[in-house]
Amino acid sequence: MxxxxxxxxxxxxxxxxxxxxxxxxxxxxxxxxxxxxxxxxxxxxxxxxxxxxxxxxxxxxxxxxxxxxxxxxxxxxxxxxxxxxxxxxxxxxxxxxxxxxxxxxxxxxxxxxxWQGSGARxxxxxxxxxxxxxxxxxxxxxxxxxxxxxxxxxxxxxxxxxxxxxxxxxxxxxxxxxxYIGLGTPGVHTYANRLEEAHAVLDAARAAENLSGSGPQTPLVLWGYSQGGGATAAAAELQPVYAPELNLKGTWSGAPPSDLAAVVRQIDGNLIGAAIGFAINGFLARYPELQQDLDKVINPAGRALLATVKTECVADIIAKQPFTRTSDLTIDHRPLIDHLQELPDAVKVIHDQLIGTLTPSSPVLMTSGINDDTIPYGQVRQLAVDWCDKGATVTFRTNNLPPIAPGTTFANHFGPELIDGFGTNNAISYLVDRLNGKPLQGCTFD
Known part of the structure; x- marks a missing residue:
């Protein structure tokens, strides 16, 4: 295959x-x-x-x-x-x-x-x-x-x-x-929650149809990288069940965080390590039973960080809490993910966030940097393999940008976004081809 x-x-x-x-x-x-x-x-x-x-x-x-x-x-x-x-x-x-x-x-x-392509806008x-x-x-x-x-x-x-x-x-x-849910509007933004991100994406397509009056037959593509790549991946596999009326032609899922445990280990201690707090806060909002177990393992510094990042943007955590290590936030100074993988409620949360349990019914382009220091390459490729084994149509392309200042996110995570979106792995051209009706079957890996 x-x-x-x-x-x-x-x-x-x-x-x-x-x-x-x-x-x-x-x-x-x-x-x-x-x-x-x-x-x-x-x-x-x-x-x-x-x-x-x-x-x-x-x-x-x-x-x-x-x-x-x-x-x-x-x-x-x-x-x-x-x-x-x-x-x-x-x-x-x-x-x-x-x-x-x-x-x-x-x-x-x-x-x-x-519209510069063929067919309907x-x-x-x-x-x-x-x-x-x-x-x-x-x-x-x-x-x-x-x-x-x-x-x-x-x-x-x-x-x-x-x-x-x-x-x-x-x-x-x-x-x-x-x-997304909880940004701008009231409530906690449920960062990395695959279902809620998928719902927000697919319902945005419905909202666009309502605003334009174009109807559900409108050709649709999904575009996302990093958190957005996870959201579009989750939306692509959920679409046949949640929004089957949508005419989804293709998806770009760039560097999707499909395996939350692997992603947390990767970013722990790097420039945006405090973003782990975004995820924890979001899960506590939907899984309140997790709070009791979490209170047993985090220290006052951990509680303070969770309260602080709930009100911050990514630029803020880079400026105010760079290179956060979760081992500084736990009572025994073990990484937080080690604790989460030992707590039954936390294990359930992590399992609930796995992308790849469903199958997209439309083509997906997946891209990942071999040296990405934020979203691990291996778990992205594994998602592509899992989908292919389920019969999905997936094109997987590797970005070979060499390591530049590892752990700082900018070059090795954001660099592939520009290259994959608009450069050699041009996601726009891939999606325009899908909108233009170019046939594509099976899986290809690069």
Whole structure:
């Protein structure tokens, strides 16, 4: 089943347009991001109480609870880009893991130019990478200007999805970027919870259809890297059961954290080690029985860290708690994952988060850096193998970027994101091929 990867080559004019649009999007967004970071740009809260759900709302998954116009400064004005890009801040209905309805926020960017592929105009749902756990970390808060600052908390959050959003917008696709459950809207963000992330992604697709009036036959692709890769992987395998009406054509799952225990061991002590606290806080919100066991093993420093990171963004933990080691947070100074794997309630939680127990019914591109210092390569490849053994159509591509400053996340984790999304492992071209109806069967490994 694991045949050598097939290489598709074409000189079709449409392919050239796709490549030009990707390049323009990357260059434009990189310029905007640089200008904002260079200027130390920040914004005041632009949305009032938008993120507070009404007491009662439509419980139908994907229902639109409210929306508001929002200009997006994704790229400088050019002949190809309407500027500022018109968008909407959206609140829509999704589901918790116990199937209770919940309000989720996000960003919808409707198409402003003709679709550059073949067939009907598609919807692209983007699942963001790790942004944090505080409500102020919601990607939609940073989307208008590229960066959001909450001076009262000394907290900063950047729009990490600007490049992918503008690239797809330039291709003429509709784009919806979910904030996930508990970011922006009330409650704890359930970081790394596979069911709730999958629900938020699939219901974002439904919300986009409701906003555009395009209907469930709309071609759909899912795009995500890191936390987003885990969310799109979980959504792809859950879609046949949770949202079978969606016309899912393909998924990019870049560096998905499919095996939580392996990921926790990998990031423990690296630059974003404190992100382990995001996951623990999210699990405590859904599995309160875990609290009693956790209290037996963590020390006061551990309790303080969990309380602190619950209100912080990823840039904040890098600045304030870099290279956190969980052995400093436990009573006996053993790594926290060692304890979790000995506690029955914790073992259940970790098992519940495993991606790969279901099977996607549409093609998936999986990418991973061989030297990724944040999301272990081995567990990503294993997910691809597991899906292939179940009969899924998976293309697995390895990023061979050499190790650069291991443990600092930036080069060896974020570097492959740019390369795999827009470079040699071009995820956009792979997904456009799926939207254009190019056949793909079986599994290929590179």
């Amino acid at each position: 694991h045949r050598p990867r097939r290489t598709f080559r074409t000189t079709h004019p449409r392919t050239a347009r796709v490549r030009r649009a990707v390049v323009v999007g990357v260059v434009a967004c990189t310029g905007v991001a640089a200008s904002w970071f260079g200027a130390g740009g920040s914004t005041a809260e632009p949305s009032g109480d938008f993120y507070t759900p009404p007491a009662q709302f439509d419980a139908t998954p994907g229902a639109i609870i409210k929306s508001a116009a929002m200009p997006v400064l994704l790229a400088p004005p050019t002949a190809a880009v309407r500027w500022p890009v018109p968008a909407q801040r959206v609140m829509y209905t999704s589901r918790l893991q116990n199937d209770a309805p919940v309000a989720v926020s996000g960003t919808f960017i409707d198409a402003t130019r003709p 598609p919807t692209i749902v983007i699942a963001p990478g790790t942004v944090g756990q505080g409500t102020q970390c919601a990607p939609s808060l940073a989307f208008s200007t590229g960066i959001y600052a909450d001076l009262s908390r000394l907290s900063v959050s950047a729009n990490q999805e600007a490049i992918s959003a503008v690239a797809w917008n330039l291709l003429g696709a509709r784009v919806f970027v979910t904030d």
